Amino acid sequence: MKRILILCLPLALLAGCLEVDQHPNWVHGMYAGKKDDRPFLRHFHNDKLSWWGTISNRNMNQNEYNRANP
Template identity: 65%
Template structure:
């Protein structure tokens, strides 16, 4: 009997699982984005210096490369 109730409740649970989706897009007012402007990483961490930010990213990528880290 428990199995029958479980089988009967399963389609209802699956049907209702998609009803909780909320809108995930920001509001647009008069054709403009109404949210706050997010600062970029180079603006906050590197005082708006794109070149040093790019060098840090390249350095980090090189350190994660096993071919560059290994000493053959």
Template identity: 75%
Template sequence: MKLIKTCALILPLVLLAGCLEVDQHPAWIHGEYAGKKDDRPYQRRFHNDRLAWWATVENRNGKQNEYNRANP
């Protein structure tokens, strides 16, 4: 009898455990995202200078090539 009472108390908790999940999708108002707009890396670190950002990326990629580093 005690097992039946325990199961009767636990069963509603188990059934309702999945109902508490929060919706994780961003809010859309009038077909547009209503959240904060994310900055691009060149906007934040290079003061919106895309060419300077791209030159830095290309320079970094060139230094990762083992053939160029081994043969000066």
């Protein structure tokens, strides 16, 4: 039993060593990464109303009560 504990001790000590730091870089209190584009900026040329219309139509098509036509 003592031998198993001695063999497992280095494994337990090294278990957290492969943790990678996942925090963004900050320079002078500001985020130094790439600015993320909003979906309406990239695909709809900054037209929010068109983007919301597309999202609403997609959501209506996912509703089984609207698609079934009883």
